Amino acid sequence: MNLRMALLGGGALAGLLLAACAPVRVQRPGTSEQLAAQTAREKLLGAQPNWGLQARFAASDGKHGGSGSLDWTQHGDHYEFTLRAPITGQSVRLDGGPDGAVLAGLAGGPLVGADASSVLNEAFGWRVPVADLAYWVRGLRAVGAAATLTFGADGLPATLDQDGWHVEYRDWYADRKPPLPRKVYASCQPYTVRVLVETWNAGP
Numbered sequence: 001m002n003l004r005m006a007l008l009g010g011g012a013l014a015g016l017l018l019a020a021c022a023p024v025r026v027q028r029p030g031t032s033e034q035l036a037a038q039t040a041r042e043k044l045l046g047a048q049p050n051w052g053l054q055a056r057f058a059a060s061d062g063k064h065g066g067s068g069s070l071d072w073t074q075h076g077d078h079y080e081f082t083l084r085a086p087i088t089g090q091s092v093r094l095d096g097g098p099d100g101a102v103l104a105g106l107a108g109g110p111l112v113g114a115d116a117s118s119v120l121n122e123a124f125g126w127r128v129p130v131a132d133l134a135y136w137v138r139g140l141r142a143v144g145a146a147a148t149l150t151f152g153a154d155g156l157p158a159t160l161d162q163d164g165w166h167v168e169y170r171d172w173y174a175d176r177k178p179p180l181p182r183k184v185y186a187s188c189q190p191y192t193v194r195v196l197v198e199t200w201n202a203g204p
Contacts, residue, residue, distance in 0.1 A: 028158070034151045041178045042140045049076040051202035053137070055195050057083075059126045062190025066124060070195070074134060079116065094119065127191045129165060136160060136167050137195055138202070139181045164188050173200065 030038070051074050058067040071082040078097035084090065092105035094116055101119045103111040113119035116130035135142040139157050141149070147162035152169075156179055160167040170183035180202060184195045 028151050028153075030149050030151050034155050035149070037155060038149065038157065044178055045138050045140060045180075045202070048202060050074065051138075051200075053197050053201065054199040055197045057196070058192075058194045059124075059128060060190075060192045061125055061127065062192075064125065066126070072137075073201075079130075079134070081116070092123075126193075127188070128193055129163065129186075129188075132163055132165070133186065133193070136162075136165075136186060137181065137184050137197070139169060139172075139179070173197075176200065 053070075053072050055070045055072070056067070057070045058065060060066075068086050069084045071080075073080045079095070081094040083092050083094070090105070092103055094101060094103045096102060096116050096119075101113050101116045103113075103119045103123055106123060111119055111123055113122060117128055120126050120128050120130070132142040139160075141147040141160065142162055145163050147160055149157050150159045152158040154172070154174060156172050156174065157169050159169070165186050165188040168185040168187075169181050170185060171181070172179050173182050180197070180200050182197050184197070186193045186195075
């Protein structure tokens with residue numbers, strides 16, 4: 001089985017991420033205090049150019065889905081992703097930044113594109129807004145576009161709507177300072193991206 005088929009065929013893990021998750025959190029419009037706290041979080045985390053995470057993920061176009069594990073390392077504008085198929089353990093590595101992206105590990109050789117989103121779309125048929133997701137996965141509003149937030153009873157973001165995508169924060173590592181998301185669901189019909197962060201390498 002090649003890696004493309006292994007990732008696209010990861011139905012068991014995709015089902016786990018899509019079904020065995022906590023209910024949607026309470027959603028309330030933000031108070032002035034919550035919005036001020038969110039702005040402070042964004043300022044603090046935005047000042048940390050180097051971060052990383054280890055996660056499980058599932059992506060779908062409404063008809064076909066794939067899943068696996070993800071190691072994501074960010075150094076300013078440059079990123080390194082390693083995607084692993086859940087059963088075979090095969091992996092691909094995506095490296096890139098403002099000058100383009102390279103996906104290595106495919107059977108046909110490296111795939112080069114303008115950015116991470118276009119390369120993943122060509123390789124696997126996934127529409128993943130990687131540039132925005134780098135903000136959303138940390139519970140931040142992406143720079144350059146209007147966004148709407150709601151908050152949970154804990155004062156942390158419950159949903160974020162931006163660039164045509166709806167992002168739900170199903171769980172947080174609330175004991176971190178500042179808090180960081182644990183379960184992030186992003187959707188723009190028919191596309192969905194689900195991320196379950198197992199380890200954060202960010203902040204103190």
